[in-house]
Every structure is written in C-alpha cells, then in structure tokens.
Amino acid sequence: EDQVTQSPEALRLQEGESSSLNCSYTVSGLRGLFWYRQDPGKGPEFLFTLYSAGEEKEKERLKATLTKKESFLHITAPKPEDSATYLCAVQAIHNQGGKLIFGQGTELSVKP
Amino acid sequence: GAGVSQSPSNKVTEKGKDVELRCDPISGHTALYWYRQSLGQGLEFLIYFQGNSAPDKSGLPSDRFSAERTGGSVSTLTIQRTQQEDSAVYLCASSPGGSDYGYTFGSGTRLTVV
Numbered sequence: 001e002d003q004v005t006q007s008p009e010a011l012r013l014q015e016g017e018s019s020s021l022n023c024s025y026t027v028s029g030l031r032g033l034f035w036y037r038q039d040p041g042k043g044p045e046f047l048f049t050l051y052s053a054g055e056e057k058e059k060e061r062l063k064a065t066l067t068k069k070e071s072f073l074h075i076t077a078p079k080p081e082d083s084a085t086y087l088c089a090v091q092a093i094h095n096q097g098g099k100l101i102f103g104q105g106t107e108l109s110v111k112p
Numbered sequence: 113g114a115g116v117s118q119s120p121s122n123k124v125t126e127k128g129k130d131v132e133l134r135c136d137p138i139s140g141h142t143a144l145y146w147y148r149q150s151l152g153q154g155l156e157f158l159i160y161f162q163g164n165s166a167p168d169k170s171g172l173p174s175d176r177f178s179a180e181r182t183g184g185s186v187s188t189l190t191i192q193r194t195q196q197e198d199s200a201v202y203l204c205a206s207s208p209g210g211s212d213y214g215y216t217f218g219s220g221t222r223l224t225v226v
Contacts, residue, residue: 004154034214036217041219042219042220043203043205043218044215044217046214099157099168099171100155100215104153
C-alpha cells in the first residue's frame, strides 16, 4: 500500500534557526514526489516536484532533496512568513496523471 | 479568473440533506481533482477527471458521493443524505494535464453537517 509519513508533526523555530522536515514514503514505483505549503483557511500551494533519487530543487529559503526512501525539506534562516503547514505527497507510476497520496503534514511555526 | 474557484466557501447543512459543491478550474486545465481534508487528517483523494476519459472514482467513500464535470470545465461534487462524518474541507484542484506542473488548489468549501 502506498504510504507517506511526515515528521515532526509540529516544529517551532526561532527566526534564523535552520532545520529540516522529513517525508518518508513507501510506493510501488515512484513517479514523482511533491511538496506543498498550506496556510490556514487556504488550499495547498505547490512548491516542488522531485522525480529521482539525488535530485534537489531550491526556492528562496527552501531546498528539497530526494532519496529512494525519503525526502527532506530544508529551511535555511527561516522568517516568520515561512510559518505554515508543509505537505508531502507521492504519485505512483500506476497512477499516471492521477491521484497523489498525501502525508499528514508538518506544522511549522517561526517566531521572531 | 486566474485561480481555481470554489463555492460556497462555507456550507452548514442538516444531517440527511443533500449538498452540491462547485469547482471552476483554471481555464484550459484538462485535469480536475477533488480531495477531502478532515480536521487533523491529511488530504484524502476522492475523484479525478482527465479530459474526456472516464473519471477515476476510486476514492469516493460511499455511493452517497458523486461528481460530474460538464463541458470539460466546471465540476460539481454532490453528497446525498449527508452524515456528520462528512464534515470536512472539500478541496478542488486542476492542472494542465498530468501532475508534472503540480496541482493548483482552490481555497476549499468547509462543510459542516449538524
């Protein structure tokens, strides 16, 4: 069964304190791994897609990396505006163009 | 508009009533998805439409749930005989075709069954 587990459930950081969020996955053939950001009362906002082990993508203070079993979202020198819930999702090869399996998310809070 | 539009943004209904939730995808996006997000839970896939192909209904939790997409654009999710466990945020997303570009989500409809 395809499964995604994110840790920690919640993370509190001081502004400027770098850290990483983890996404462990089990999937019968990975087509893509996705990271989204979700603010309260809003839908998830697309951040990155990763396709193969060793791939990395960056956007401002965020960098996503991928191995065969997990992905990390590294946050460098975070700011209060980075506070949000970060969601990880996988798409299996057998679900071409179709459904994503989401993790429960990591709620990030960055204090000034 | 530039984004995915969902209506209503909030809906309170009595147990046993039927509800319809509407999604206007981004113009030109051929793929449309419905997800459900319950309090403290991850996003749960419900249904996926791609162009004129038969929809993937594998995530619909019961036969009380149905969805249609008219003219390859607007979609309606219908829940019949609502139950309290149906209370959740229902999210719609669209993409140009396939998921390589990531989905663009709407802000959702918060459904409360009382």
